[in-house]
Amino acid sequence: MKIIKLVLILNFLGYYGYSQSIEKFSIDSGGASTSANGIEIFYTIGEVNVQEITTPNFSVSEGFVNSSFRIKVNPIVYLQGPILNPDTDGLMNDDLRAAALIPTTSPYADNAICNASVFSITGNDAIVDWVWVEVRDSNDNSKLLNGKSALLQRDGDVVGTDGVSTLTMDAPPKDHFVVIKHRNHLGVMSQFSIVLNEDTTTIVDFTDSTFNTYGSNAQVQLVSNDMALWSGDTNNNNSIVFSGSANDVNIIKDYILADLSNFLNFITFSSTGYLNEDLDLNGVARFSGSPNDSNIIKDNILSHPANFLNLSTFTINTTVPTQN
Numbered sequence: 001m002k003i004i005k006l007v008l009i010l011n012f013l014g015y016y017g018y019s020q021s022i023e024k025f026s027i028d029s030g031g032a033s034t035s036a037n038g039i040e041i042f043y044t045i046g047e048v049n050v051q052e053i054t055t056p057n058f059s060v061s062e063g064f065v066n067s068s069f070r071i072k073v074n075p076i077v078y079l080q081g082p083i084l085n086p087d088t089d090g091l092m093n094d095d096l097r098a099a100a101l102i103p104t105t106s107p108y109a110d111n112a113i114c115n116a117s118v119f120s121i122t123g124n125d126a127i128v129d130w131v132w133v134e135v136r137d138s139n140d141n142s143k144l145l146n147g148k149s150a151l152l153q154r155d156g157d158v159v160g161t162d163g164v165s166t167l168t169m170d171a172p173p174k175d176h177f178v179v180i181k182h183r184n185h186l187g188v189m190s191q192f193s194i195v196l197n198e199d200t201t202t203i204v205d206f207t208d209s210t211f212n213t214y215g216s217n218a219q220v221q222l223v224s225n226d227m228a229l230w231s232g233d234t235n236n237n238n239s240i241v242f243s244g245s246a247n248d249v250n251i252i253k254d255y256i257l258a259d260l261s262n263f264l265n266f267i268t269f270s271s272t273g274y275l276n277e278d279l280d281l282n283g284v285a286r287f288s289g290s291p292n293d294s295n296i297i298k299d300n301i302l303s304h305p306a307n308f309l310n311l312s313t314f315t316i317n318t319t320v321p322t323q324n
Helices: 116-120 248-258 294-303
Strands: 002-005 032-036 039-043 058-061 064-067 070-076 127-137 140-153 167-170 174-182 185-189 194-196 202-205 239-241 270-272 284-286 315-317
Touching: 070 127, 070 174, 070 194, 127 167, 140 167, 140 174, 194 202, 239 248, 239 294, 248 284, 248 294, 294 315
Parallel strands: 002 039, 070 202
Antiparallel strands: 032 039, 058 064, 070 167, 127 140, 127 174, 174 185, 174 194, 239 315, 270 284
C-alpha cells in the first residue's frame, strides 16, 4: 500500500467577507487518516509548525511530517508437513532445499528474489521454503497494510530473502496483527495486535501453544505440544477437504495421473518437483501407496478437534479473516 502523508493547512473565511488571520503556532492535535484505492492519507488540521521536531523515527519540519514507517519482526512458525516425521526433533525437514527444488523467485504475489547461495546454508538455519507474511490494521484485522515474501528456516525462524536477516517491512510503527501463510498449509493470525517498530525486533512465536491465535483450532498441535500450520490445502483455497465436492485429495490424484512421466497412468506413481500436491515438502507428491500425501489430509480431517463425529466430509477452514 502506498502511504502518502499530507498536512492540510486550512484558512477559513469568516462572515461578511472577512478572513481569519493566520498565526504561527504548533500543529493542532486534530486530524486522522483515511484511505481509498490502496492509498492511505494521514492529515492534520491546523497551521504550520515552524519548529523543527525530530525523534529517531519521526520528524516535523515546517508542518510536514516525515517518518521511516518501517518495522522489524521475528515470526516463528512450523509447517506441519515437514515436521510430521522430523529427521531431528524440533527441526523441520529441509528436503526441498537438499534436492535443489526451492525456486529463487518467490511463489507469492511480490515475486521476491533471493540468491541461490541462500540454499547452501545447512543446519538449524537451512531454508525449508518460502512463506508469506502480512501485517494488518489494529482497528480492522481484514485490512492489509503490507505483505511480503520471506524465507523459513528449519528451526521456525522467518527471515529476509538473504536467508539470515531479521524481517523488515514497510508499515507504520504501531500495533499490528501478524499473519503467516504458506502455499499448501492454512494460514494463521495473531489473536491480538502486537506493538511493532524499527528499533526493537519483536518475536511473534506461533509455535508456542500458549500464544493466542485468531479463531478456534487455528493450528494443529504436534506430539511435541508445539503448534504448526495445518497441511493439506493443495488448491490454495483456504480450506482442507478430504472427501466430497472440490476435495484436496482429488487434486493430488489428478496431478499424478496427468504427469507426463507417468505414461502407464499408475495411481501409485510419484511425481517430483516443487509441487503444491507435496504436502510434507519432501519433493515427492503421492496419491496412494506408502507413504502418501493423501493420508495427511485424511488424518487431519478425522483428528480435528471440532470433528466430533469423525466425518470424512468435514472441512478445515482457515481462521484468517478474508482480506479487504
